[in-house]
Amino acid sequence: MGKRDRSPSPLLEDFGAKRQHAWPCDETAMEKAREFVRRCATNPTSPILLLPDRDADGLTGGLIFHRTLRLLGVPPSSITTHFVTKGTSIHAEGEREILEGYGARRVIVVDQGSRGAGEVVRGAEVLVVDHHWSAEFPSKAEVVNASHYPPVATSALLAYLICEPLHQRVPETCAWLAVLGTMGDLGTGVAWTPPFPDLSWATKGVGKSKMGEAVGLLNAPRRTAENDVRTAWQALLASNTAADVVSPSNPSFKRLREAKAEVAAETQKWARTPPKFSSDGRFAVFEISSPAQIHPLIATRWSGYLKATNLEALVVANTGYNPHRVHFACRIPRSRKSQITLPEPDLITLLSELAAKVDGLREKLGDDYARGHKEATGGVVSMEAWGLLKEAMELGVKKEGGGVKGGKKVTQRNTLDQYFKR
Incomplete structure (x- = not known):
């Protein structure tokens, strides 16, 4: 070529x-x-x-x-x-x-x-x-x-x-x-x-619950480890209404249900992974290793539970989805969205500013970094670039009083009881 x-x-x-x-x-x-x-x-x-x-x-x-x-x-x-x-x-x-x-x-x-x-x-x-x-x-x-x-x-x-x-x-x-x-x-x-x-x-005549079920079934196959998106496409091809998608008579219905169950099980497996915070408290990072595309689901789930004063972005990084690459999803915590006195973060800008903190990092992150929407973004980066990005965030380092107290870094100790409450 x-x-x-x-x-x-x-x-x-x-x-x-x-x-x-x-x-x-x-x-x-x-x-x-x-x-x-x-x-x-x-x-x-x-x-x-x-x-x-x-x-x-x-x-x-x-x-x-x-x-x-x-x-x-x-x-x-x-x-x-x-x-x-x-x-x-x-x-x-x-x-x-x-x-x-x-x-x-x-x-x-x-x-x-x-x-x-x-x-x-x-x-x-x-x-x-x-x-x-x-x-x-x-x-x-x-x-x-x-x-x-x-x-x-x-x-x-x-x-x-x-x-x-x-x-x-x-x-x-x-x-x-x-x-x-x-x-x-x-x-x-x-x-x-x-x-x-x-x-x-x-x-x-098709209720919202059935529409939501159809969306969930169609989204499930591409999240599986097999990336079985063709099943969802075939289900739509065989349908003339939204109700047809969720009908047991749809030729793809059984596989759609199996894919949804597979994704749910894998999500549950990694859902309680504890976060690490950046030194400024703006990022909460969760690292998982799954062959399934569940990092966006976990990021969305955590966005409804995690609360912290300065928190602006939740990042779920999946090191097991694709060999030698890290796929990550970034979401805004709902607690931040509900604070009308604070501006809603622009995640693409936030990630771009983070990358600019280290000379040459933006180039290492590549063209698949910070893609999507301002309120729901993500990316795909090399293992090396992900390591540098974590260093830029200073994960697990707590700065007392807005700075590093006495020049000493204090290792953060997080527990699930602190941050994840159902």
């Missing part, structure tokens, strides 16, 4: 007044995305590659494009769906070689996290639909990114709003997918009030 163009794409324009009125994204970008989908249908035998993320939002967003393409006359033989290899991303060199092997002329990327990382697939037209915070995007791609247009639409909702005008049957076949994907990221209590479209009709 030749050397990639690693030059970043241009920074986002200064949105200014235009951002005040545009939603869910700049209308020019939305219309370019629709034209992209229309071009896919002009030559229905030309190979198309779908690259949806592996969670409920990404999967449903990907299926919205899949079903829209089918409505526009594209045969299933022309559409290939690829899920990234466990522990990697579409931007990794090895993964890009796999993507180029499909020989696709057009590629639709959904919910994969935006970054300036050269071309996704060389020689192909690429559409990127995303809602993760970024100011840079893959080169030579059409981009629809909602992160700068609050309230931020999920990727599934973006996909639906792009595709809805393209065929009269999109609402009846895809609106429920947009609702399910949105609930996957924003919770079942999401309000379908302006500027969000009122899609409550799409899941009428």
Whole structure:
């Protein structure tokens, strides 16, 4: 393989007044995305590659494009769906070689996290639909990114709003997918009030508990050690309503339940891992070693229990998910969110400031550091970089009175009884 163009794409324009009125994204970008989908249908035998993320939002967003393409006359033989290899991303060199092997002329990327990382697939037209915070995007791609247009639409909702005008049957076949994907990221209590479209009709008769169950089942396979995301995709392909996802008659139902039980057991195994605090008290760090992608679940769980005066971020690092790499999830403690007198932390900024404390550390952390949302982020770093990051935090070192008392470092002693109460 030749050397990639690693030059970043241009920074986002200064949105200014235009951002005040545009939603869910700049209308020019939305219309370019629709034209992209229309071009896919002009030559229905030309190979198309779908690259949806592996969670409920990404999967449903990907299926919205899949079903829209089918409505526009594209045969299933022309559409290939690829899920990234466990522990990697579409931007990794090895993964890009796999993507180029499909020989696709057009590629639709959904919910994969935006970054300036050269071309996704060389020689192909690429559409990127995303809602993760970024100011840079893959080169030579059409981009629809909602992160700068609050309230931020999920990727599934973006996909639906792009595709809805393209065929009269999109609402009846895809609106429920947009609702399910949105609930996957924003919770079942999401309000379908302006500027969000009122899609409550799409899941009428399906209660919130069943919607939540569907989200949980769809999210479970990709968290297993086997990264069995194809099962969740097959479950959606076989469904015409959200109720079908959780029906025992769904061919994938049994495996979905098994995956959920497997993830629950692994989560329980590591849930009581005690934290270590940074010397300034802003970070609480939990280190686990699991082949399952449970670090985000544990971070979310701890965010509801852990309380400390200066705490701004919980970090759960998993050293067992991928050999030679550390995957971590970062969340804001709910106690911090409830303190209206204190600003809510921007996790991406917080992690960037931490990395800047050590010369050369930011470069060692790489392109997969501090990716996601301001309130829910994470990353993938080398073992060496993770060790340096812990040193930057001064884990387990307590500074009395805002500094190191008498120049002496005091080793912190944490217990679960102190910090984890059910």
